[in-house]
Amino acid sequence: MSTTIVLFRQDLRLHDHPALTAAAQRGSVIPVFVLDDMACGDWSMGGASRWWLKQSLLSLGRTIAQGGGKLLLRRGDTLTVLKDIQSQSGADAIYFSRQYQPWSAGTEKAINDTFSGSGVEVKRYPGTLLHEPGSVLTGSGTGFKVFTPFWRAALKLPVAMPLPSPTVNWADSISSSEDLDAWLLDPEEDSRVPDWAKGWENIWKPGEDGAHGALEAFLEAPVAHYSEGRDIPARRYTSRLSPHLKFGEISPRQVWASAQQRKLSAPEWTSAIDKFLAEIGWREFCYQLIDLFDAMPDRPFKDQFAGFPWDNSEAHLKAWQSGMTGYPIVDAGMRELWQTGFMHNRVRMIVASFLTKHLLVHWLEGERWFWDCLLDADIASNACSWQWVAGSGADAAPYFRIFNPIAQGQKFDPEGEYVKRWCPELAELPKKFVHAPWEAPPMTVASAGVELGKNYPEPIVDHKTARQGALDAYEVIKKAS
DNA sequence: TTTTGAGTTGTTCGA
């Protein structure tokens, strides 16, 4: 009987897993996960993501154990681990889902080159995107650089129905598995950071079941309000699927299929659902951009931004990271990120605009911080989105689009509910001043228990001055090019 | 080849 090693990476699920389904059809299956921190250069998995990874692996391991199998956990070089497990088990095939990180192709090629001449069949399957990079093309056969035409073209292509979870004959494993606890994936096991993830398990449910639960709960009702509600950070009108998608606990095809079903049962929600699906479209778009330009995480997509006059003040960066800028909506977002591993999308744009435009700190610093703090940190979405805000990316925000953190707060958090949740020291301020405490009369501030510069910072930059500074900085590269 | 219309998420100013 044939034995296939299935290498799990960011596809930690059993449903809609073409590689696993194909492996199950040909014989017994050895499921393996390799934590390979060396393969990805400077972009090894961030702290928050590691916590999720551990939970997700526990979940996958339990599901496999229920079927009588055992998920093999290893650390190290993927190829070395596979050679070891293959020689111990005598497996005659290695199957996996294709990954799209800039460094993945090299690993996949190495596996193929090593085993293909030795009678071990190596096969790579799609499954992490709706459409493979290179399959959505312009009339002249090139990749899109603008989202709208990209998504219009993508919508014309068929999306296959998701596969069911296959019946798998898990192999009796002779190889040993490492102890997941020894991987020190929890933040509290890393002495550099304090009790960081405490309470996360109350907010999130990593794993395939949790992913399906999140999708169903979202499509049940909140999606009806998605078009406008997604901009209100105090409310739960977004799907919060991103960390599940990042680890492949659910595939975009499954999201697609469920959303299409929901349109049939609730036709009046069609436009809201399509708006939600466009966000899945952005994920696709980012992956095809990074396929086009694999330096996206490290270098500006638009060349002229290489000469942008960043300020890069260490003090400003620290204030931003710790949620102490004196702009309540910015601080609330940065504290939500630190405390929950997540930040509402509207607020992500506000804090990113503030860092790159008000503070003139390089977008790479923001990208790095998000990479470490976000549970959903995704190499393509993170890089493309930071570049989009900074103006150096594809289809980027025009340089003069500088979010006003006061106006954004008033517009999208009119009651100050979100701000007060994450900046409790401002809880007693009247809503009129909650987004600009420094404008409140001294009596009002005092009776709210706020002491600017003491228990909440003065604004670290003046909005109007900083805005002009950003416009001037963009003037510099405009002249240069 | 040339032309034309359009481009995720905004702000400010002046009428």
Next chain:
DNA sequence: GTCGAACAACTCAAA
């Protein structure tokens, strides 16, 4: 307080 125009010019994608 509300509304439309200006903010620049460029690149992209399709006709």
